[in-house]
Amino acid sequence: MRLKIQHSTLYRFDTPVKYGLQQLRKTPKSSPQQQIIRWRTRVKNGRKELEFEDYHNNTTELISFAPDTTELSVISEGEVALSDTHGVLGAHRGPAPLWLYQRETERTRARTGVRALLRGIEAAAPTLEGLHALAAGIRAAVPYEIGASYPDWGAEEALEAGRGVCQDHTHIFLACARELGAPARYVSGYLMLDDKTVQEAMHAWAEVHIEGLGWVGFDVSNGISPDTRYVRVATGLDYGDASPVSGTRVGGTGETLEVQIDVAQQ
Numbered sequence: 240m241r242l243k244i245q246h247s248t249l250y251r252f253d254t255p256v257k258y259g260l261q262q263l264r265k266t267p268k269s270s271p272q273q274q275i276i277r278w279r280t281r282v283k284n285g286r287k288e289l290e291f292e293d294y295h296n297n298t299t300e301l302i303s304f305a306p307d308t309t310e311l312s313v314i315s316e317g318e319v320a321l322s323d324t325h326g327v328l329g330a331h332r333g334p335a336p337l338w339l340y341q342r343e344t345e346r347t348r349a350r351t352g353v354r355a356l357l358r359g360i361e362a363a364a365p366t367l368e369g370l371h372a373l374a375a376g377i378r379a380a381v382p383y384e385i386g387a388s389y390p391d392w393g394a395e396e397a398l399e400a401g402r403g404v405c406q407d408h409t410h411i412f413l414a415c416a417r418e419l420g421a422p423a424r425y426v427s428g429y430l431m432l433d434d435k436t437v438q439e440a441m442h443a444w445a446e447v448h449i450e451g452l453g454w455v456g457f458d459v460s461n462g463i464s465p466d467t468r469y470v471r472v473a474t475g476l477d478y479g480d481a482s483p484v485s486g487t488r489v490g491g492t493g494e495t496l497e498v499q500i501d502v503a504q505q
Contacts, residue, residue: 240323240467241276241505244429245316246441246498248484252309253493259304260288261486264427264473265315266298272324273471278317284308294335295424295480297473304488318505319470326464328446328454331422337448339476340422346393346410346477349418353394356380357415365421367455370447373419374459377411383460390478405443406478408459412445413477422448426456427481429470431502438500441472441483470502 246265267275280287280300285308288301304311331337343349357363359380362372380398387402394414397407409425416423423445430442444458444465456465465471473481 241318241320242429242431242468242470243318243501243503243505244470245314245501246429246483247500248313249497250311250491251495251497252491254490255307255309256304256311256491257306257489259285259311259486259488259491261302261304261313261484263300263302263313263315263484264297264481265483266300266472267317267319267428268296268298268471268473270328270471272322272328274320276318276320278315278319280313280315282314283310283312285311285313295473295475296332296334297475297481302486304491309491321467321470323467325466326456327452328456330453331448337422340424340448341417341420342476343414343417344477344479346479347414347417348393348395349414350395352398353411353414353418356398356411357418363415363419365416365419365447365449367449367452369419370416370421370449370455370457373415374412374457374462377408377415377459378462381407381411383408393477405458405460409443409445410477412457412459416445416447424454424474425477425481426471426474427478427483428472429500429502431468431504436501436503438502439498441500442469443478443481444469446474 360376397403475481
């Protein structure tokens, strides 16, 4: 399957930005299951300074703001060809060592809520069947609810609230998988939806390294492993490593943000 993607971000400010830099992680990864046919990033009122691969193999673009601008537009777009491997990516490839993905972060630390959840899911285990059971248990404990959480929530906050979005489901799953002793990582990417092409945010899911299979994907929110509707973009220990945009600026008060993501079959 081929998917055509356009990810547009428009920033407006009441006062001029004196200085600003952004790191973008919006470029899909190349892999045996996923090939980039074409991809480019266009910037208005700023410029692309450089591009590099970080230690999670994420393509990262550094964007600077034009001095004294009150508007910045960034459009990333292209076409990706995908093949269905039922969520199995296979062997681990560096540069980050496999053991790194067993490390807790503040968002994925296993505390009282995570441990109680694991005790309540008898079938949870670092196996393919056990991890699917874990995903189902998380989805039952924390129903998906649009706008139900905050960007800085971790696994424990979402469990305590009893609701969340794909980012929360993924953090809970990572915390549980690592508590079970399995290497696990966060994935951000694009998802072609069945009922619409225009979206306001990227999707998130998890990958766990399983003995004999390698890396396998689990979308807790949708209860499936990723197929040809899923485009992998960035990976890391949690959302912070894989976020589509991070950065800093001086000036530029009164920010408004417009995001539009179009994903459609080509």
